[in-house]
Amino acid sequence: MHTPPEQGPQIGYVVSTWPRLSQTFVLNEVLALERCGLSLRIFSTKAPCAEPVNAKVAQVRAPVACLNFRGHRSAILLANARIARDLPRRYFRTMARALRYGRPNILWRFFQAGYLADLLRREPVTHLHAHFTTGPTQVSMFTHELLDVPYSFTAHARDIYADTHPALLRAEMEGAQVVVTVSEYNREHLRRIKPNLNGKVRCIDYGLDLSEFSFRWPRASEALPIILAVARLVEKKGLGDLILAADILRKRGHSFRVEIIGDGNLRKALKHQVVERGLQDCVTLLGAQPHEKVRLAYERASIFVLPCVVATDGDRDGLPNVLLEAMASGVPVVSTTVVGILELIECERDGLLVPPSDPPALANAMERLLTDADLRDRLARAARSKIQDRFSIDGSAKKLLEFFIPTEK
DSSP states (O other): OOOOGOOOOEEEEEESSSSSSTTTTHHHHHHHHHHOOOOOEEOOOOOEEEEEEEEGGGGSSSOEEESSSTTTTHHHHHHHHHHHSSHHHHHHHHHHHHHOOOOHHHHHHHHHHHHHHHHHSSSSOOOEEEESTTHHHHHHHHHHHHHHOOEEEEEEEEETTTTHHHHHHHHHHHHHHEEEESOHHHHHHHHHHHHOOOEEEEEEOOOOGGGGSOOOOOOOOOSSSSEEEOOSSGGGGGGGHHHHHHHHHHHHHOOOOOEEEOOTTOOOOOHHHHHHHOTTTTTTEEEOOHHHHHHHHHHOOOEEEEOOOOTTTTTOOOOOOOHHHHHTOOOOEEEEOTHHHHHHOBBBTTEEETTOOOOHHHHHHHHHHOOHHHHHHHHHHHHHHHHHOOOBBBHHHHHOOOSSSSOOO
16 A cells, blocks of 8 residues: 555656756656655666756755766675575566566666665655666666565657667566556557556656746847757757758748757767858857756747657657747747657647658748748747646646555545
8 A cells, every 4th residue: 555645655766867958857847746745766877967957956855866886886786785685586586587688788777776675675665756668667677576666657759669678668567557658659659569558558748847938929039030959969850851951941042040959979960961061150059058048049049940750770759848848938840740749739730840851841841930920920829828738747747646646545
């Protein structure tokens, strides 16, 4: 039986890296749950990255424990020795099961679970919730097998399309109390991997703190229209298509600036593409920026563009959070007809959609918005209204609370 709310249940959040600039949605979720009065502890499977930090991290009350091996190797090995001594059957049975999956790093995930289990024996939690089906959910599943602590997880994008191992993912879903994902497209994909889960897979929309995104119209006009993209510089974001579309627009005589905020392994290739096309005067790669600066960029932008594609390794977006942020900020958006984006944007009503990997179609959509103020106005107003109605972080947090602290019937 779960601890009733009046006795102060404590939820453990297992994440890949805390804090992580590109995972603002996790930060927003944690803060919303804390506003609901929930007591949280955060467990990070990796050490923090050398990147800007969202200022809102300072508002989080939850203590953070790092489970990574660097700096914790002795503590992890000693914790596993204690669990093996006290729970030998469970420990070696779970280890054998982990090894059967034959996945890279799976034994390290098991050792991290042993470390987490040892921590939780001294300071228990009532439930574990993981983000991403990779390391965080693997650690949560093995911890559940060692201690019987219930767990759930949120599946996002790459973790179920490119980094997944079907047998391991099926095991994660079987053991979880609830599987959360961010789009119906994702939910159907998970159902195909593991049918007959009796409604265990639930769809909960990403949520935003709408107070952070002010909608003002008419927007302040810049000397040149700004076409903004915010994304990791990876294949599935389709940013090469944005550069090609910018080249098309410039050849048609349009003046504008393209600003791309984000970093990633394609930075060098994208910079080369800009130089090759002679677009240095109108396309700028700004690198990773703290969220406060990203919000200011939304306020300056005339158009927001995210031309997502399905990557060659199968990776794709579930539902890009930056599209929600741009729509909340009053920026008319252009994106593509892939995966969960179709569930967010209704073409011609609250945004424009084009086929993926089609720079001419992308250029045409951008041109329409650059040249039609009434269209920009209509789409932006409808988009803000949709975000207000469907994507409040407090509403999403309350749905999660129902899983973490189910009411007695």
